[in-house]
Amino acid sequence: MPSRGYKLALAILIVCFAYTVAAKVVPEKLGSIGLLSTQEVEEQLQHCPIVEALTARNALTHAATPSYLQQAFSLLFPFESPAINAMMGTLYISGPPNFLLALCPTDIDPSNLNVMVAFAVGGLLGDTLFHLLPEIFLGEVPEGTVRAVLVEPNKNLLLGVAIMVGFVTFVAMDKGLRIATGGAGHSHDHGHSNDSSKIDEKPTTTGRSSEKADSLRQRKPDTKGSTKTAVLAEPKDKPSVKLSAYLNIIADFTHNITDGLALSSSFYASPTIGATTTLAVFCHEIPHEVGDFALLIQGGMSKKTAMGLQFVTALGAVLGTVIGIAVQEFGGNSASAAASAVSGVGNVGLAGTSLVWGDLLLPFTAGTFLYVGTVGVIPEILETGPDRWKELRSMGLQFLAMAAGAGIMLGISWS
CATH class of the missing domain: 1.20.5 (Single alpha-helices involved in coiled-coils or other helix-helix interfaces)
Incomplete structure (x- = not known):
């Protein structure tokens, strides 16, 4: 033993x-x-028995025929290439709003567009919160399938940084324009942004000033031999007014560049995200273009000149789309990086994550949308006048319009 x-x-x-x-x-x-990259780990997770079982179950319950909304999106964006679809979306958001300006009267008041702007902002916030942010952090799951997602904390942090950079970029641009215009700035809703474009009222003259004003008067005989007084118009401060108008054009051009970036990055994310972003930007562009057109008219420009300058600003969306496509094609995105990555070397993206530069465009534009949808409209909603009942009715219409815009985006996302 x-x-x-x-x-x-x-x-x-x-x-x-x-x-x-x-x-x-x-x-x-x-x-x-x-040594496996994030995409390789997620690919292996798709072959888990529970994921395969859920995918088979969803495939049985998923409708074989596409919905009317999917058919409409396929008709509007029939191409397989995300670059061509992005250019199509840019034409949709730039063409019709500019042609609509030919039907606009020259005496339109930008403050009358508040309800339309509230609807557009609801669409922008709905697209950002219901479509862009889920796509940014989780990606889009093809219909009828189930996908396991590996949480990558540092990747999420970088995506959050890109969203903040987009937001702060518009803050800096708006602040710079306010400094350049002496505090007037560029408002995206145009409710009260025409103050700097209005021609100053004629001041009251006293003393020698009144004598100088009287010297501008001349007496003109009428047909009955009597006389009547005609007042010569005083010179108006056209140069300063037009400076504000031209600064407004610069702001519009920069804003349209971000719209083009949003379209290109969203179409490279998925066709559905691209279509919904096009719809949200289109709803925003109509009151945006009409409001800017009214400001240019009030700045002393002719209707023809104002329409021509608005067409020039629309080219900013084309430029932004081209830049976005170039970044996606040459800077890459997670999908293309995963396809070309060498197995067994781990993540080789930004800061050791699976991100590449092209993946930062969508969160950047989401940050700009958040700025336009919050800072651009909330100050106007908070402003009130002396007539309480009128303000309550106006507030109710604005909130209903905002809810309608967000509801459309929610319905698209839900279905």
Whole structure:
């Protein structure tokens, strides 16, 4: 019978052997897993039995025929290339709003567009919160399938930074325009942004000033031999008014560049996200273009000149789309990086994550949408006049319009 010392020595040998095996095998296994990229790990997760079972179940319950909304999107964007579809979306948001300006009267008041702007802002916020942000952090799941997503904390942090950079970029642009215009700035809703474009009222003259004003009067005989007084118009401060109008054009051009970036990045994310973003931007562009057109008219420009300058600002959307397509094609995105990545080398993207530069365009434009949808309209909603009942009715219409815009985006996302 083995002695107690023999048993103790045998136990020690077994423990040492187990430790040696674990010290060699476990790190090798963990190391092989650690060298997999995020996309490779997610690809392997799709073959888990529970994911495959859920995918099979969804495929049985999923409708084989596309919905009317999907058919409409396919008709509007029939191409397989996201670049061509993005250019199509740019034509949709730039063409009709500019042609609509030919039907606009020259005495339109931008403050009358508040309800339309509220609807557009509801669409922008709905598109950002219901479509863009879920796509940014989780990606889009093809209909009838189930997908497992590996949470990558540092990737989410970088995406959040890109959203903040987009938001702060518009804050800096708006602040710079306010400094350039002496505090007037560029408002995206145009409710009260025409103050700097209005021609100053004629000041009251007293003393020698009144004598100088009287010297501008001349007496003109009428047909009955009597006389009547005609007042010569005083010169108006046209240069300063037109400076504000031209600064407004610069702001519109920059804003349209971000619209083009949004369209290109959203179509590269998925056709559905691209279509919904096009719809949201289109709803925003109509009151935006009409309001800017009214400001240019009030700035002393002719209707023909104002329409021509608005067409020039629309080219900013084309430029933004081209820039976005170039970034996506040459800077890459997660899908293209995963397709070209070498297996077994892990994540080789930004800061050791799976992100590449092209993936930052969509969160950047989401940040700009958040700025336009919040800072651009909330100050106007908070402003009130002396007539309480009129303000309550106006507020109710604005909230209903905003809810309608957001509801459309929610319905598209839900279905």
